[in-house]
Amino acid sequence: MRLVLALALTFLTPGRSDLLRDSVHVTSAAARPNNELWCYKCRAEQPDDKCADLRQNSSSLIHKCLNEKRICMVKRFSYTTSTENSTTALTMWALERNCTKNCEPGCIVIGERTKLYSCTSCCASSLCNYGSGTQTLITANSGISALFLLVYVMLS
Numbered sequence: 001m002r003l004v005l006a007l008a009l010t011f012l013t014p015g016r017s018d019l020l021r022d023s024v025h026v027t028s029a030a031a032r033p034n035n036e037l038w039c040y041k042c043r044a045e046q047p048d049d050k051c052a053d054l055r056q057n058s059s060s061l062i063h064k065c066l067n068e069k070r071i072c073m074v075k076r077f078s079y080t081t082s083t084e085n086s087t088t089a090l091t092m093w094a095l096e097r098n099c100t101k102n103c104e105p106g107c108i109v110i111g112e113r114t115k116l117y118s119c120t121s122c123c124a125s126s127l128c129n130y131g132s133g134t135q136t137l138i139t140a141n142s143g144i145s146a147l148f149l150l151v152y153v154m155l156s
């Protein structure tokens with residue numbers, strides 16, 4: 001028994017291999033780089049709201065993203081109404097800018113005569129969510145127009 005105790009004390013003496021001092025344990029949270037992302041954070045319900053138009057001084061809307069929220073996003077809700085002869089211009093009824101963990105860019109359009117648009121744009125650099133959130137809508141409509149034009153040319 002004395003031999004076992006002597007061997008144990010030999011390994012645990014200062015200056016020798018000490019398992020508690022020589023090993024470093026890093027949690028998964030500590031291993032991740034710090035989140036240095038800053039995004040605009042606000043909500044707007046009117047097109048002339050400070051959040052909807054960031055050309056004015058908007059430093060009060062800057063927000064530090066925390067934890068896993070490493071994407072800036074703009075989510076815009078708009079609508080149009082149609083009659084047999086015309087369609088109104090796209091009208092915004094709500095807009096949100098924020099940090100998020102997950103973001104899927106694109107637009108969802110629902111409806112016939114009254115069309116509801118829910119568009120989301122995403123970016124990953126600081127203060128990049130300054131846009132109107134409609135870039136993806138324009139791209140989607142341009143892509144559809146190009147597809148119809150291609151089909152038309154092929155059928156002609």
